[in-house]
Each structure stands twice: as structure tokens, then as C-alpha cells.
Amino acid sequence: MSSLQLYNTYTRQNEVFRPLHNNHVGLYVCGPTVYGPPHLGHVRGPIVFDVLRRFLEFKGYKVRHVRNITDVGHLVGDGDEGEDKLGKQARLEQIEPMEVAQTYTVAYNEMCRLVNVLPPGIEPRASGHIIEQIEMIEAIMSAGLAYEVNGSVYFDVLSYAKTKDYGKLSGRILEDLLAGAGNEARELEGQEEKHNPNDFALWKKASPEHIMQWHSPWGKGYPGWHIECSAMSRKYLGDVFDIHGGGMDLLFPHHESEIAQSTACTGHNPARFWVHHNMITINGQKMAKSLNNGILVDELFSGKHALLAQAYSPMTLRFFILQAHYRGTLDFSNEALQAAEKGLQRLMNAADLAPKLPISDSSEYSVSDIEAACERCMNDDMNTPQVIAQLFEAARVCNSAMDGKIKLNSDNVKALNNLFNTWLHDILGIQAEEKGNEEALDGVMQMLLAMRADAKANKNYALSDEIRNKLTDLGFSIKDGKDGSSWSL
Ligand SMILES: [Zn+2]
Structure with missing residues (x-):
């Protein structure tokens, strides 16, 4: 009765939660792609996983909570084609992509602060982990599960599926994927590079006008969207960690691809529990x-x-x-x-x-x-x-x-x-509404003025004068009127 049971999306059942390492819990949650101000779809995830973290801490676990910031590689349309979401916003606002990322990271964190979500212990950015992503891609290639075409690298889903489950997390059957894919997908630009339409990009060759690009063994380019979470969760939580969280909209392709990448690289599903919150309407x-x-x-x-x-x-x-x-x-x-x-x-x-x-x-x-x-x-x-x-x-x-x-x-x-x-x-993290600084200051001042009025009423003039003088020293001016005293700074 005293153990936490969590629904594991991977096994589709409730399972008793016990951490892998004594009383330490590794929790990785997919964070926002920071290219716009937070909307209602952004707020449920941080609150849900904040409560999970708080409850685990209440149970005496030490939680390492990692929540990433996606600032590169997430393309418009969520697939392997099209413009980078941040790059597009940067073009529209005529600013640097990193200015877009900074502006909306600050906005997202301010939203989290207002709804009393504790800040994660580590908030890694995709653009700050290009080396780790390249290393992981190299490891997947060494395992024979990725191939390079014209400076882009793709994950070889068919080779992977010969020995591993592909589609288990999201409940998609590869045969269905194979049957359905190819119709519209093949017509998209760049699709012809893939051996199979279900393959997904680990690295994309950048055209000269693409703003965010890095050197790699395959030429200048940028990472695919999914590899960042595999690389960063591994770096900070290890090859296998306790809980991977996110919204149900990330089940496919994002989390399915994460599992495939990590398994190709380390031999393990990276997370013991996959926990997903539902969407809002x-x-x-x-x-x-x-x-x-x-x-x-x-x-x-x-x-x-x-x-x-x-x-x-x-x-x-x-x-x-x-x-x-x-x-x-x-x-x-x-x-x-x-x-x-x-x-x-x-x-x-x-x-x-x-x-x-x-x-x-x-x-x-x-x-x-x-x-x-x-x-x-x-x-x-x-x-x-x-x-x-x-x-x-x-x-x-x-x-x-x-x-x-x-x-x-x-x-x-x-x-x-x-x-x-x-x-x-x-x-649950429900606190009294945050008061503004001015409101708080006025509360303190009203308290002091009431103490001064009390002192005066009790003929304790030494105290009432002291309160007034100290406040004057601090730059406050006190006015006594017939309806009591007022203050200004
Ligand atoms: Zn992710």
C-alpha cells in the first residue's frame, strides 16, 4: 500500500515504482521547443511532473530532475523536412535564433515560477550538446543502424526492427507504418535520400542559408529533433534511468525514436518508466x-x-x-x-x-x-x-x-x-497567490504604523519616535492625518 504505482506507457500497465539506485530517482521530462510564448498546451506537463517530483521527495527520494530546452532541430511540421521552428521565428522577428530561444526560455520559466513549479535540477539545451549528439550518432552508425546520404544521416528502422521492438511504445505496428508510408511522405523533398520512408533523421545537411549549423564528420549540418533527448538524458542520468516523462503527443515519433536511438547505442531502453500526460482541449x-x-x-x-x-x-x-x-x-x-x-x-x-x-x-x-x-x-x-x-x-x-x-x-x-x-x-504545490512587492511592502508598513499608533496610545513616545526616525532614515516619509498615518517612499 505504501508503494507508488505508476502507469507505464511502455508496458501498458500499472507497475510498482522502485528506483534503480537506492533512494535516487532520475527523472527526464521533455521540455518546450522555445519559439513562441507559452500557451495552455504548455502548462500541464510541468505541473504534472512537478507534483510527481514533489511526491517522490516527500517519500524521501533524492530526485535528479532534468528538463531540456529544444532550441535546434525541431522542424515545422515535426518531421524531417521544412524549416527549423526557431530559425523561422528568428527570420520573422529579424533577430538571432538564440535571441528567440532566450526570450521564450525566460517566458516559459516565468510561467513555471508563477504556477509554483520547482525549477529542474538541470535544464540542458540541445544547442549546447552538439558534441554529445554527434558521438551518439557515430555509435549508432558503428552498430550498423544508421547510414549517411549526401551529408545527412538517417536511422535505419528496418535493420533495427530485425532484432528490436520498433513501435512498441506508441502501439504502432511496423507493417502498418510500412504500408501507410510512402504515399505522401515520398513526395516530400529530401525523402528520396532515405532507404525507407520510416527512417528518421539523426543529422541533416544544412543548406548555406540555414542559420544554425555545426561542423560534423558528415559536413556542416544540424541534429535531428529526437537525438538531443537521447544524448542529454544519457549524459545526465546514465544509460538507463527511472522515469521519462512527456505529453502523449510525443509518443510518436519523438519517444519511439528516442528508444530506438538509445537502444541502438547502449543496448537498453533508456527509461524504466515511460509516463505520459494527456492533452488539453x-x-x-x-x-x-x-x-x-x-x-x-x-x-x-x-x-x-x-x-x-x-x-x-x-x-x-x-x-x-x-x-x-x-x-x-x-x-x-x-x-x-x-x-x-x-x-x-x-x-x-x-x-x-x-x-x-x-x-x-x-x-x-x-x-x-x-x-x-x-x-x-x-x-x-x-x-x-x-x-x-x-x-x-x-x-x-x-x-x-x-x-x-x-x-x-x-x-x-x-x-x-x-x-x-x-x-x-x-x-500539490498550492500556495497563497503571490503578492507583488508593493503589496507586501504596504503590508509591512501598515503593521509598523499600527505598532507606532499603539505605542502612542500607550504614551510610549520613545518607541513611537524610534519607529518614525528609523523609517525616516530608511527614506520613508510618514504623514499623520486625522484618519491615521500614511506613508510614501
Ligand atoms: Zn524529448
């Missing part, structure tokens, strides 16, 4: 340019989008996402977001109330049942909606105790406080 529809429903995270926070009835706070967004199980689809709508906002408020009010609860000698309720249920739910493939249901029960107990309807002894009051701190704040 907006008012029941997929996010698509043609539907004009691509809501940016900033737009959600400001309420400035035609589909939004109001602004929603970062914590409402986080809570909303955790109210759904990570393997189910999640539909954004104003009604659902407003319900999440209300529910969150109810929980936060209860958490604020918990330290102030009246204490009785006897107890009519045991909070330890709720705590045990929370852990049981998280152990059950991270069932965060069920954890939240338990927290609502705790809120009900809290409110009943405050109204005097039930009695709680000091142990149970303590347990209730502990429950909110551990499960709501630490593991």
Missing part, C-alpha cells in the same frame, strides 16, 4: 490556429482573450489542472475554471482557519484517516483529483469544528494543520 475542441482558441498563459492570467469571461490566477490554473487525472484529457472552459476558483478558495480558507481551531479535550473525529487516504490516492498512479477530494473532506471537518458542530482534540487539530501543509501546500 478548449471548450471541447483541440487547440488550433484555425479555431482561434490558442490561449496564451499570459492571456489566461489577464483575462484578455475573446474566449475568457474573466482573468484566472496562476494558482487557479494549477488547481484546475490537478483536479483532473493526468492521463485523462482536460477541457478548459469558463465554467470549469470558475468552479476551480471557488473550490480553491474554499480549501485555502480552511487551511487559513486550521491554526485557529478551538481545541477540545476529546475528539469526535480522527484526521489520520484522511491523511492515509491522501497517500493511498497518490500511490495509485498519482490520483490528484482523489487527493483533492480528501482535502475537501478536511475542509468540511475544519469548518464544522470552527462552527462548534464537532469537537477536535489538540492531536487532531495538529494533524489537520499538517494535512494542509503537507498535501495542499508541499505536494
Whole structure:
């Protein structure tokens, strides 16, 4: 009961999670391709894997969390043809591709900070690991599973599939792939270089106008999209590590290719657990340019989008996402977001109330049942909606105790406080909304002015003068009026 069970996409079943190395957990999560501002499709992954990391840490594991930044090699259309996503954006904005990468890496990390996602321990960039990628490609070629044509290198899927499973992760059968491929794919430019249409690029020869290119044994070029994650996860977590995470949209071709590359190179599937979160929809529809429903995270926070009835706070967004199980689809709508906002408020009010609860000698309720249920739910493939249901029960107990309807002894009051701190704040990562600096400063100043007014009322003029003088020294000016004092800096 006390072990975490996770659904492993690779084996299609729940499996008991035990780390490979004692109490150390290696967690690799595919990060963003940084060529635009974060939208609602970007926010679920970091939150889901943040909660997994927090829960593993709660269980006493030391987690090495690696989340990459894709800043090269991811082409428009997600295949082997077309422009680099960053290169295209750089051309449109008339700036360097690395300026595109920096701008949107900062934006992505700021979004993560606002929704209280802990920063990963390592955030490697694809462009900073070209040497590792080239080395891995060479190893795959040495194994006879890749070939060079005109300065590009392709993975030989048919040779690989002779001895290894290809398509197991994504559930695609190679015969189907072979039958389906070739029709449209063959007509794409560059496809004729491949021995087989299912082969994918490990390295692409760069045309002179391609901005991002590097020297390689095969001439100037750039890496394919998939090789970066194989190379960087191996560098920081080893040939085999515990958990590889990402969105279900990455199952094919990205993760299938990662498994093939790593296996070709090391002989092993790199991850023991493949964990995938499901996609989001907006008012029941997929996010698509043609539907004009691509809501940016900033737009959600400001309420400035035609589909939004109001602004929603970062914590409402986080809570909303955790109210759904990570393997189910999640539909954004104003009604659902407003319900999440209300529910969150109810929980936060209860958490604020918990330290102030009246204490009785006897107890009519045991909070330890709720705590045990929370852990049981998280152990059950991270069932965060069920954890939240338990927290609502705790809120009900809290409110009943405050109204005097039930009695709680000091142990149970303590347990209730502990429950909110551990499960709501630490593991689900739901905190009070971040206050701006000005708001925080005003709070501190109001507190000091109230202390000064108290001192004056008690004729403790030495203290009231000291407070005023210290504040003046620090550059504050205090004005006393008939409605009390005010301050400015
Ligand atoms: Zn990846």
C-alpha cells in the first residue's frame, strides 16, 4: 500500500515504482521547443511532473530532475523536412535564433515560477550538446543502424526492427507504418535520400542559408529533433534511468525514436518508466490556429482573450489542472475554471482557519484517516483529483469544528494543520497567490504604523519616535492625518 504505482506507457500497465539506485530517482521530462510564448498546451506537463517530483521527495527520494530546452532541430511540421521552428521565428522577428530561444526560455520559466513549479535540477539545451549528439550518432552508425546520404544521416528502422521492438511504445505496428508510408511522405523533398520512408533523421545537411549549423564528420549540418533527448538524458542520468516523462503527443515519433536511438547505442531502453500526460482541449475542441482558441498563459492570467469571461490566477490554473487525472484529457472552459476558483478558495480558507481551531479535550473525529487516504490516492498512479477530494473532506471537518458542530482534540487539530501543509501546500504545490512587492511592502508598513499608533496610545513616545526616525532614515516619509498615518517612499 505504501508503494507508488505508476502507469507505464511502455508496458501498458500499472507497475510498482522502485528506483534503480537506492533512494535516487532520475527523472527526464521533455521540455518546450522555445519559439513562441507559452500557451495552455504548455502548462500541464510541468505541473504534472512537478507534483510527481514533489511526491517522490516527500517519500524521501533524492530526485535528479532534468528538463531540456529544444532550441535546434525541431522542424515545422515535426518531421524531417521544412524549416527549423526557431530559425523561422528568428527570420520573422529579424533577430538571432538564440535571441528567440532566450526570450521564450525566460517566458516559459516565468510561467513555471508563477504556477509554483520547482525549477529542474538541470535544464540542458540541445544547442549546447552538439558534441554529445554527434558521438551518439557515430555509435549508432558503428552498430550498423544508421547510414549517411549526401551529408545527412538517417536511422535505419528496418535493420533495427530485425532484432528490436520498433513501435512498441506508441502501439504502432511496423507493417502498418510500412504500408501507410510512402504515399505522401515520398513526395516530400529530401525523402528520396532515405532507404525507407520510416527512417528518421539523426543529422541533416544544412543548406548555406540555414542559420544554425555545426561542423560534423558528415559536413556542416544540424541534429535531428529526437537525438538531443537521447544524448542529454544519457549524459545526465546514465544509460538507463527511472522515469521519462512527456505529453502523449510525443509518443510518436519523438519517444519511439528516442528508444530506438538509445537502444541502438547502449543496448537498453533508456527509461524504466515511460509516463505520459494527456492533452488539453478548449471548450471541447483541440487547440488550433484555425479555431482561434490558442490561449496564451499570459492571456489566461489577464483575462484578455475573446474566449475568457474573466482573468484566472496562476494558482487557479494549477488547481484546475490537478483536479483532473493526468492521463485523462482536460477541457478548459469558463465554467470549469470558475468552479476551480471557488473550490480553491474554499480549501485555502480552511487551511487559513486550521491554526485557529478551538481545541477540545476529546475528539469526535480522527484526521489520520484522511491523511492515509491522501497517500493511498497518490500511490495509485498519482490520483490528484482523489487527493483533492480528501482535502475537501478536511475542509468540511475544519469548518464544522470552527462552527462548534464537532469537537477536535489538540492531536487532531495538529494533524489537520499538517494535512494542509503537507498535501495542499508541499505536494500539490498550492500556495497563497503571490503578492507583488508593493503589496507586501504596504503590508509591512501598515503593521509598523499600527505598532507606532499603539505605542502612542500607550504614551510610549520613545518607541513611537524610534519607529518614525528609523523609517525616516530608511527614506520613508510618514504623514499623520486625522484618519491615521500614511506613508510614501
Ligand atoms: Zn524529448
